[in-house]
Amino acid sequence: MKKPSLVQPSRPLFSVLSLVMIGSLAGAATAAAQSSEPRFEVGAQLSTLNLSAVDATHAGIGGRFAVSLASWAALEAEANYFPTDNVSIASNGTPNDITVEYHRRRAEAFVGPKIGRRFERFGVFGKVRPGVAHLSNQGTLCLGQGCAAANLLNPTYRTEFAVDLGGIFEFYPTSRLVARLDLGDTLIRERGIAPPFRPDTTSHNFTSRIGFGFRF
Helix, strand or coil, X not given: CCCCCCCCCCHHHHHHHHHHHHHHHHHHHHHXXXXXXXXXXXXXXXXXXXXXXXXXXXXXXXXXXEEEEECCEEEEEEEEEECCCCEEEEECCXXXXXXXXXXXXXXXXXXXXXXXXXXXXXXXXXXXXXXXXXXXXEXXXXXXXXXXXXXXXXXXXXXXXXXXXXXXXXXXXXXXXXXXXXXXXXXXXXXXXXXXXXXXXXXXXXXXXXXXXXXX
């Protein structure tokens, strides 16, 4: 008695099925690759800070790290360092006209959300990030008569609460690279005994940042 033989698919049908399976797997892999957007970003930047109370602008460097929560939102941490944050206070119209230069350095850090709209080649966002600003004393220089008394005024700096508000424009040369421009207002709560000697006030200071980042 003959054993029943298995029906083998014809070669043309087998070839078609193989091509369909390969095409389906390739399509699934491509779709998965397209849907897996980079979640993290590191960047470096140049920063400027205009101190409204003394009308002085200083330049610094900084870096940032971001975690993408969605295509329209991310959580960012940023730090900036200003190696020179000097201010000059003049007391004109007095019997002893003097000018005191306060030599300082500034460091600041912020953490908060970035919310907006990301398109294929560019993105527009807003930011609200609380943080801190810290000044360190690097000495004073007095010019004019009466400097002996002025040298007794030793400034006291504290780590102050600050908020970084503003807008962000991003350009994406590739899917991994980001060029970025920040414009905004840094609010700093002044509490220490330091120039311009207006304790218990909040200053508004225009800020700008330009930099690049890498997404991964």
